[in-house]
Structure formats: C-alpha cells, structure tokens
Amino acid sequence: MKLQKLVLASTATVLAISAGVAFAQFQKPEDAIKYRQSVFTVTANSFGKIGAVVKGEAPYNKDEVAKNAAIVAMMSTLPWQAFGPGTEGGKAQPAVWSDNAKFKAAGEKMQLAVVDLNKAAQSGDLESIKKAFGAAGATCKGCHDDFKKK
Numbered sequence: 499m500k501l502q503k504l505v506l507a508s509t510a511t512v513l514a515i516s517a518g519v520a521f522a523q524f525q526k527p528e529d530a531i532k533y534r535q536s537v538f539t540v541t542a543n544s545f546g547k548i549g550a551v552v553k554g555e556a557p558y559n560k561d562e563v564a565k566n567a568a569i570v571a572m573m574s575t576l577p578w579q580a581f582g583p584g585t586e587g588g589k590a591q592p593a594v595w596s597d598n599a600k601f602k603a604a605g606e607k608m609q610l611a612v613v614d615l616n617k618a619a620q621s622g623d624l625e626s627i628k629k630a631f632g633a634a635g636a637t638c639k640g641c642h643d644d645f646k647k648k
C-alpha cells in the first residue's frame with residue numbers, strides 16, 4: 499500500500515515536471531505559433547533556393563545547394579515541438595490536433611525525404627538532387643493539403 503502510494507506520488511511528480519517543462523518551452527501559444535512559422539519560413543527559403551536550381555532558374559552551385567539542403571534537413575526536426583496541446587492557431591488546421599497521429603506520420607515522411615535530399619545534395623549529383631527535391635516537395639504539399647489553412 500505504501501509502495502503504491504509512493505509510485506502514484508512519483509508518477510504525479512513526473513507528470514507535473516513534464517507539464518512544467520512543456521509550459522516553460524513556450525510561455526504563450528502565440529510563442530509556439532511564431533516559432534513554428536519562423537522555422538517553416540527559413541525552411542521554405544532554403545528549399546526555394548534549391549527549387550530555383552532544380553527548375554533551371556538559377557545556376558547549379560554544389561556548395562550552395564549542399565548548404566541549403568543541410569539547412570532544410572536540420573530545420574525539419576524543429577517545428578514539431580511547437581505543435582503541442584493548446585497551441586492551436588496560426589495557419590494550422592484543427593486536424594493537426596484532432597488527427598495528430600496522421601500529422602506526425604506526415605511530418606516523419608517529410609523528415610525522411612529531406613534527409614534523402616541532403617544526401618543527394620552532399621554527393622553533388624544534380625539528377626539525384628532533382629529526384630529527391632521532387633519527392634521532398636510532394637511531402638510538403640501532402641501535409642499542407644491536410645493540415646495547413648489555405
């Protein structure tokens with residue numbers, strides 16, 4: 499009985515601590531919204547620079563594309579922590595929270611696709627970059643269709 503109480507109390511403490519951490523990460527929902535929108539802004543900027551090369555609108559510079567692909571890959575790990583409970587709003591559709599498993603799966607698909615893009619970009623093979631860019635762009639669009647307000 500005593501042990502049970504101890505376990506319950508410890509669990510409550512752990513829950514309280516993690517809730518505190520989650521709260522401390524973003525003071526207000528608007529802070530989470532600003533954070534994730536900033537991450538997507540930087541992502542779209544670098545992704546767009548690669549897109550210009552892929553579409554033949556800008557010359558191919560291996561180092562530039564490699565740098566931007568690395569930025570996209572790193573950025574892709576960041577926005578998810580800012581879609582926590584109670585941070586509804588911005589350009590996010592309610593489905594992010596009501597169908598969270600599907601949203602998470604879409605985010606993971608994007609992260610895998612941009613890892614592929616980064617590998618291609620570091621290798622410097624433009625044909626692989628084009629293929630990986632198309633696949634990555636499709637994961638952006640897939641998620642936007644279901645989870646981003648028009």
Ligand code: ASC
Nearest residue numbers: 542545546549635636638639
């Ligand atoms: C971009 C960008 C997106 C994606 C998406 C792909 O360059 O800003 O959100 O590509 O349009 O369909």
